[in-house]
Amino acid sequence: EVQLVESGGGLVQPGRSLRLSCTTSGFTFGDYAMSWVRQAPGKGLEWVGFIRSKASRGVIEYAASVEGRFTISRDDSKSIAYLHMDSLKTEDTAVYYCTRENEWQRYYYYMDVWGKGTTVTVSS
Amino acid sequence: DIQMTQSPSSLSASAGDRVTITCRASQSISSYLNWYRQKPGKAPELLIYAASSLQSGVPSRFSGSGSGTDFTLTISSLQPEDFATYFCQQSYSTSWTFGQGTKVEIK
Secondary structure (H helix, E strand, C coil): CCEEEEECCEEECCCCCEEEEEEEECCCHHHCEEEEEEECCCCCEEEEEEECCHHHCCCEEECCCCCCCEEEEEECCCCEEEEEECCCCHHHCEEEEEEEEEEECCCEEEEEEECCCEEEEECC | CCCEEEECCEEEECCCCCEEEEEEECCCCCCCEEEEEECCCCCCEEEEECCCEECCCCCCCEEEEEECCEEEEEECCCCHHHCCEEEEEECCCCCCEECCCEEEEEC
16 A cells, blocks of 8 residues: 655744655655645645656755755655755644655656645744 | 636535536646645545546546646536545646635535
8 A cells, every 4th residue: 555654743933943754655666756735724735845756867846935945855765755844934834745746648747645744833 | 836726716515416616727737737635634635637537546426627727627426525625736837836725515
């Protein structure tokens, strides 16, 4: 069974850092891009960023709202994706979901597997 | 960034009803459009990718159509588990963007 499990969320003060992990199983992790998506309380979904597979040169892209503060990485040997968040702001408070990105006909990307999410609360 | 606008923002329907949700992109995105369902308190789940391709395991009552800027998600016969919020998402250009969501409520 394909599974994604996020961890590392919690309460953190503004300006501090936090690292989220996405531990995966049930598929060949190195073959897939991984994305992070967040959802502020009572709000919609916001894409945070993705990291492509090594076969796709490990390209990383970020949303403008987190560019320069968040870093996505991956450890293919452990089948884990990471989201390192620096200079956290109150508006970063959200449930953070890890997702697997699948690809169809080479350019159609979609998020076909989602973790249950981990909650990050940024507050003093 | 490409803006995605869904309509309506919410709707009330009964089990067995046919429901249609619309998603409009601020520029042409060809068929790079996905649909997700999010049940209360749960993670989103993929329903449709590439505008009209049904994800494996998703019931056939769900269908998607459209290309360019205008897209539609149709649920042919609403089931109890379909009372949820639906999001469209474009994958034409990074950064990916989502619609604001359409909440389907019980009438």
